Amino acid sequence: MSMDEWIGEKIPDDILDEAAMWIARLDSEEADRYDRKEFALWLEQDPLHGQAYGELTPVWARMNTLGELKDAIGTGNVVSILPAARKTLADDENASPIPQWGIVTAIVLIFVGFLAGTLGKTEVTTFETAVGQQQQIALEDGSTVYLDTDSRIHVRYSENGRHVTLEKGEAVFVVAEDKERPFEVETSFGEVRALGTEFLVSDLTGHKQVSVLKGTVQLIDARPDPALTEFEHHNIYAGQPRRRTLEKGESIRILSPGTTDSLEAAVEPDWLDGVLSWKDVPLSEALSEFARYTTIRYQLAPDLSPDLLVSGDVNTYDSKSFLNFLSSYNIAATSRRENWYLLSSKK
Template structure:
């Protein structure tokens, strides 16, 4: 395997360059207590200084295993010696120093380094709050749209791309990489894809999967050392539910090549249990909806609503299904007759 070819880049923001200088200097073998005191004074002089230094630290941390590679160590060592150069040479060295560190931090490499970066272990976690949606570009070019109230973690390594959906719902547009499958894992089972578009929704004790493009393989949840149990393969338009080690095909379908309605703020229910519809609305409002009688959760409802219009949803339940509603003192919507 050939050595990465790191490319220097000149320029950049002056404060960021100063932050880079301090970051390198403090990691040099000959960094002194005077250096640390001077750095502390620089840091406390401006909020911009603190923000710039935090950006450099965050960028460095994002490189994980590559941060300790010998090549990067040599570049940092060379950069950290720059202040010790002769006066005339030092001015030139100092101009090059930020660029050298920028190259080390940016790790712009040719050829083999690009492949190494993609296969190095990387981890990240993403969360959305009530009423918040977020779109995330992953390291391999895949995109994930997170619905409100969603928690997921991402780990990429040489063997694959691993997503754990802890709660909520996400829409995945997967970049093709035949050498590294893309797995989305939930408590109820997992979904494997190579290059496709699909949605996974975490519901109580189950996971709903809808395929919009390509194909995905559904798998049962298994212990770490247990063999994989393949449950089936979906084709575009199909939906299925993973639960208790089984795959159940859904009667409803999605439009192949389309996108989930919630990406545009709409919630679509088709013969959906009321308990699930209520859970959908609770993603979007701090004024929660609850059921006075849990048995009411089995009532089937249909309709298209705006996610931020809980009043319209509750009004429709009263008009179409005769389900009454009242408010509590804290603004909670209670569906069904009071006890």
């Protein structure tokens, strides 16, 4: 029986090779969420990927030799595995007749992947900044990350994708174009996917935002659509995430669950130039933002409203600049102890 007759449609050998590698990779005890995300991306790239995976998966299951294969890796004796695999299939009365060369190819490919210890998998690299620190990071594909203060990202590149997890904080991503490997940023509220673009992602307490400075990104929002009922979300849409496209100049502020997000005009963040700019923002919001850049803490006295609207510019790392800014609104700062100020209205 020919390969075409077996699978009903010719699948290129390189796709079969990749499918065999994915079977082994996902069956490994070391498989993690990054592997599963990359596998999902691989399936999306070509309908034949899913077909090849579906055809080879039963072969792997019927062989039931994964344990023997792992033992053989330790000895380098892959030859002993092949007869066992062929016999397992031959003894399976329900197994479809599959050409010997197809079995051998799949097993050898899987073995080689494990022996090499790669299977397309790379290490996760972590970058982080302390309070009051910023960092410019050059990634291996030519992309650049501008990491703001008190922020942390985890970067993992592979043959199938470029993955960044923004654990906390804020970052600007200038992405090198690579049509074969989407660039994904994972956040607490969803994922941002791009090919070649420039965008800002904020994942801060009380402030979550995506702004597109150049190109186009797709926001894959894991939160339920507030326009849907719980029944519609789980039964009609099967809990699928929302996908929204943002173009250059667009910015979306992610609000609390059950509320409609706010669409705004995107602007390049001032912190890239060491400045914070506010226009009619509540005093409490300005305080929270400035506090990310300093170890000094500020507390509002009862006579000072946190909703007082303020406007102006301050240097991110200059406490004196911030105190002068407060003074322009008749706000006095009284030192109570080291690195701690009480803010009150001037008498």
